[in-house]
Amino acid sequence: MGFTEYYVNIFVSLVLFAFLGLILNLFHELVVKPMKLQAILLKQGIKGPPLSLLIGNIREIKKAQSSIVKVPSTHPLPLTTAVHYSFHSLSNGGNNMVCQVFVFSLGTTQTLLVNQPDAVKEITTCMSLALGKPSYQQKDRGPLKILSPELYMDNVRMNLIVESTFTLVDSWKTRIEVDSGIADIKIDEYMRSFSGDVISRACFGSNYCKGEEIFLKLRALREAMSKKGLSTGVPRMRYLPIKSNREAWELEKEVRDLILHVVKERKGAATYEKDFLQMVSRSHRFVVDNCKNIYLAGYETTAVSATWCLMLLAANQEWQDNVRTEVVEICRARTPDAGMLRKMKLLTKVIQESLRLYLPVAVVSREALEDIKFGEIFVPKGVNIWMMVLALHTDPEIWGEDAYRFNPDRFSNGIKGACKLPQVYMPFGVGPRVCLGQNLAMVELKLLMSLLLSNFSFSLSPNYTHSPVLRLVIERENGVHILVKKL
Numbered sequence: 001m002g003f004t005e006y007y008v009n010i011f012v013s014l015v016l017f018a019f020l021g022l023i024l025n026l027f028h029e030l031v032v033k034p035m036k037l038q039a040i041l042l043k044q045g046i047k048g049p050p051l052s053l054l055i056g057n058i059r060e061i062k063k064a065q066s067s068i069v070k071v072p073s074t075h076p077l078p079l080t081t082a083v084h085y086s087f088h089s090l091s092n093g094g095n096n097m098v099c100q101v102f103v104f105s106l107g108t109t110q111t112l113l114v115n116q117p118d119a120v121k122e123i124t125t126c127m128s129l130a131l132g133k134p135s136y137q138q139k140d141r142g143p144l145k146i147l148s149p150e151l152y153m154d155n156v157r158m159n160l161i162v163e164s165t166f167t168l169v170d171s172w173k174t175r176i177e178v179d180s181g182i183a184d185i186k187i188d189e190y191m192r193s194f195s196g197d198v199i200s201r202a203c204f205g206s207n208y209c210k211g212e213e214i215f216l217k218l219r220a221l222r223e224a225m226s227k228k229g230l231s232t233g234v235p236r237m238r239y240l241p242i243k244s245n246r247e248a249w250e251l252e253k254e255v256r257d258l259i260l261h262v263v264k265e266r267k268g269a270a271t272y273e274k275d276f277l278q279m280v281s282r283s284h285r286f287v288v289d290n291c292k293n294i295y296l297a298g299y300e301t302t303a304v305s306a307t308w309c310l311m312l313l314a315a316n317q318e319w320q321d322n323v324r325t326e327v328v329e330i331c332r333a334r335t336p337d338a339g340m341l342r343k344m345k346l347l348t349k350v351i352q353e354s355l356r357l358y359l360p361v362a363v364v365s366r367e368a369l370e371d372i373k374f375g376e377i378f379v380p381k382g383v384n385i386w387m388m389v390l391a392l393h394t395d396p397e398i399w400g401e402d403a404y405r406f407n408p409d410r411f412s413n414g415i416k417g418a419c420k421l422p423q424v425y426m427p428f429g430v431g432p433r434v435c436l437g438q439n440l441a442m443v444e445l446k447l448l449m450s451l452l453l454s455n456f457s458f459s460l461s462p463n464y465t466h467s468p469v470l471r472l473v474i475e476r477e478n479g480v481h482i483l484v485k486k487l
């Protein structure tokens with residue numbers, strides 16, 4: 001054997017070994033592991049739809065989602081969000097050992113869906129003990145910590161939010177003038193611009209115009225992913241070079257470039273010292289991932305919450321009038337500050353109730369990082385646990401007969417007084433990975449609502465149809481139309 005031939009043979013053998021290793025690894029990840037996890041769950045009587053290779057039961061999930069019950073547009077509104085029925089319809093028998101859980105698989109991942117209070121008690125404990133990390137998210141919060149609102153919700157940031165709110169108020173005043181006194185406004189885009197503007201200014205030191213391209217691309221990315229069922233989480237399938245993935249990769253690259261551009265600009269302009277980007281000085285990948293998280297986590301969520309809250313105020317005139325009276329009395333024609341916002345008890349109750357019924361994030365998820373036990377149920381490491389917070393927020397056994405009704409008064413004695421199991425109220429999640437922006441979000445919502453209420457009155461437009469749908473967040477399929485009048 002010649003010298004060259006010898007090396008070629010070694011090279012070919014190495015390639016073959018590597019290929020074989022890859023095939024074995026894929027077989028283990030895609031077939032052996034999910035089957036093993038499913039067998040452990042099955043042994044305990046926890047069944048799920050049959051597992052099909054690679055795509056799991058994504059088809060069933062999609063089918064169930066598309067058959068969501070549409071709630072008719074009637075006044076007063078039936079506030080049943082209907083969305084969670086799509087998940088209930090997937091349950092094949094459930095299990096009544098400790099809780100009603102059922103398993104479904106997202107591609108190669110086994111997921112337990114939990115919506116029973118007994119199990120939630122155990123799960124929230126597990127979350128608080130940091131035994132799980134949010135599924136499909138980075139393990140380390142990293143520089144996200146700097147958003148800790150106790151530290152950073154100060155007057156400067158507050159003023160930035162006020163500026164964003166006034167931009168919105170002014171644009172509505174112009175619309176009302178053009179429409180001779182009363183405007184029929186589809187509020188969704190306005191709420192998105194507002195929320196995007198706040199994130200851009202308060203965390204990234206730019207305004208919505210600059211951030212807009214990033215938000216639009218992120219939205220397109222989100223849509224591309226949810227269209228293909230990828231948002232429901234099939235981690236390994238994300239790497240296959242199929243058309244939808246290639247589209248998503250292209251968008252991801254564009255978002256990355258745009259974010260890095262903002263980062264570079266920020267480095268050159270020393271303005272607001274607590275600006276998020278100035279505090280982050282690690283690798284590009286790390287910066288981009290964290291910025292993407294903030295843009296995504298803080299943008300749609302707040303926009304959607306504001307939209308639903310306004311819809312509820314428009315549909316409940318008495319509450320609207322009462323909250324307006326409270327705001328006017330506290331503010332006395334001054335711009336609200338932190339002290340004034342704290343005194344707005346009625347507004348706080350309205351926002352809490354709105355976040356109960358129309359919480360943007362319907363599912364809080366964790367991946368078991370080690371074997372754990374929930375009551376009698378053994379959950380092996382690697383299984384994802386999805387908590388259907390939406391179902392828990394509207395369970396009559398927890399909230400009483402009027403669980404589906406808009407009744408902010410239930411929060412008169414705080415969350416503890418509002419329901420039997422206060423730990424199930426978790427619009428911002430729970431445990432060590434609880435939402436980092438919750439205080440910022442509450443301040444945003446309070447400022448926005450108080451300034452809108454002191455400038456305008458609202459009612460539902462005849463063009464409004466009640467159609468909440470569960471995508472990545474609970475949003476409205478046809479948008480929320482309200483009639484807005486200047487006071």
Ligand code: HEM
Binds near residue numbers: 359365427
């Ligand atoms: C009404 C508005 C908002 C709602 C309802 C909301 C809700 C949530 C929920 C449910 C989670 C998951 C928590 C868990 O898994 O336990 C989360 C995570 C997160 N939120 Fe929010 N959020 C809102 C606004 C914001 C804002 C304005 C920001 C930042 C500017 C933000 C930043 C984050 C971040 C960074 C995380 C990930 C935390 C981690 O993984 O450690 N959120 N949010």
